[in-house]
Amino acid sequence: MKPLDPFQIDIEKTILIEASAGTGKTYTITTLYCRLLAEGYPVESILVVTFTEAAAAELKLRIRSRLFNTLNFLLEEPRDSKDDLVRFLSRKKETLPLICQRLQHALICFDQASIMTIHSFCLKTLKENAFESHSLFDIKLVPDRSLFLREVSFDFFMHHVNNLDKLFLSYLAQHQITPESFIASFDKVVSRPGLALKPFAVPFENVFDDYRKILKKIHGILLNRAGEINELILNHTGIDKRSYSKKNVPAWLDLSCLKLEQESTGALFKMTEKGDALYKFTQTRLVLKTKFGHALPEHEFFDLCEQLLSFYEIFENNLISLKIKFLDFFTTALEKMKKIQGNFFFDDLINDLAAALEKDNSKNLQKAVRQTYKACLIDEFQDTDPRQYDIFSRLFSSKGDTPFFMIGDPKQAIYAFRGGDIFAYLKASRESDQQFTLEKNFRSAPLLVDGINEIFSTQPNPFLFEFIEFSKVTAPSTARNILVEKDHVVPPLQFCFIKRDEQVV
Structure with missing residues (x-):
């Protein structure tokens, strides 16, 4: 991958940016955001998506701070600034007054900034485009689905389990199969339509x-x-x-x-x-x-x-049959609840928007969203699942002149437990127009950076998948090795080999 220069790239592209830990990912996002503002994109039209409310709040604070500081330097003495963004914008002397006007307007209207979580984006899109997405006008978001799942599980046991043969009930008791165990087993999968059942169908045998x-x-x-x-x-x-x-x-x-x-x-x-x-x-x-x-x-x-x-x-297969039946039962109960009560869980927001965009008549919905958002940046993109990527690729990647930035690091994928899929990242990498990497590590001492580079460069595929490359990073020239003992620099990366019979203290 080529090193990223945020001031030389064509922003009207689909761009994947690989940002290893400590390489200034958030700083890069704030730079790209301010450049979009300077080039005429209104603050409310730039969609920034991340994965948690805390991350969204932090990102909003960092972007506003960068915008404020950039504007102040441009209005006062840009030549004194060490900020590469300020120096880049100050060279545009003919349009500098217009740029300052745009940044000032963005600062005044920053409360309208579209910086949110993926679920907030889906909820907002479904509500504001109810006709186009064929969704309810009054969507009630239910953060905790445990009560509903408990109700459905007990209802399922009452109607489909408790009247089964006593021998099979003994088998279920022997394996501690209860409504509570079903809740624990299916909590992570009941709202993920992309999961395929294997085996797809197992008959219940009355033997x-x-x-x-x-x-x-x-x-x-x-x-x-x-x-x-x-x-x-x-x-x-x-x-x-x-x-x-x-x-x-x-x-x-x-x-x-x-x-x-x-x-x-x-x-x-x-x-x-x-x-x-x-x-x-x-x-x-x-x-x-x-x-x-x-x-x-x-x-x-x-x-x-x-x-x-x-x-x-056969009893074991009957249990599998029962579990498959429960998934169907839950899906039906969920759809019924959504229609009658208008209650949605977090996963439903993503599933419903993805389903709406997959339909043949989704052009009006796509057009409506693109009229609202003229550019999109996704933070922590490595934690995106296939449904989420499908949403954004249909909305932004398929439209050639929309700035669409995906920023993340496949080596830091941490949300597999909730559906994060590294293969969605790899697919996005293949489908993007350009791929870049951030090459400087601003967080670690130079010796530590060198040590990590050495370790992960010894193997051709250090992360097993050949598509996940290891790109060496460097420390900035101002970085120092600050770990010192008795006036000697201590190697920041050390390995201790302990024999099996030695006690670890």
Whole structure:
């Protein structure tokens, strides 16, 4: 990537700027913002998007401060300024009075600045363009969806779970499947339509009567032929006797029989290695514990236990079927709530605007948004998810003369837990007109910068993906190595190798 010169680039392009930590990302945003103002873009027409309310407030403060200082220097003595923006604008002598007038007007009207979070932008766009987006006029934003998710989850269990067979309810209890567990499992995914279900559909199999018949046969064998099974296993020369010992085998048989006597055909056996003892007599387990070259012990009891294991796997698939059904149930309930109450969650704002822009008749919506916003800058772009990028690319990237800046660092992607997708960043990099990088690190000591450069330059793909490059940065000439001990500069990047048997203090 080429180093960025914010005063030489053609701003009427789609531009990706890679800004490593400490390279002046926010300073660059304020520079580009002030340049747009100087070139005639009204303050309310420049959209700046970031990801949190705190970041938006901080960015607004920093931009206003830069605007104020730039204007003051231009009006007083621009030659005394060390600010590259002031020097750049002061060279435009013929248009300098007009530039100052524009900056002054922007400062007066700065309360109208469009600096906001992605969710605020989507909410504002949907409300102001209700006709074009086919959305409700009265949208009520609900910040916390936990109460709604809880209500839907309990409603789902009441209508679709509690009336299921008692055996399957025992299976759910065994796996601690409750309305609360569904809430915890699906909280991060219920409002992300881009997620594809795999498998897409799993049928719910009603095999519970067949399961009970198998249990009845197993119980009969345990009551009348347990000694026969015990003798067969203990006399088999190929079975691992450390596991299938004289102590273990009778105990496993007794435990299984006792459970059946207590619970009868309602008994649910956990057919896993750490589950109930009956699993030890499945053919699946016997294969693992029989020496190579020896035939497996044969008995009707082992076949029945294997069938019980297959039923247990069907129960697992039934749980998957239930989860898929819950997602459909939640989506339907969500749409119903939005239509009746007008309540929207944060994710719904992004999903609804993205869906509106995907429609064939979205040209009026795109035109309306572009009339409002003549330029766009996105901060922390590496944390953008595919739906968010789709919104901005449709609105700004597809229009050739709109300044559209995406500023971020793929090495700092931290919001994967809420949908941030590094591949959205890589796609934007491919689709942008130009890509630049910020090459100076203003935060770290020169020796630390050199050390990081050395480490990450030793591998061709230090971040695994070949599309994520490592671009070396430099420290400014005024930077100093300030970490000193006894008049000697201490290396700021050090590695300590500790042997396994050494205690770390």
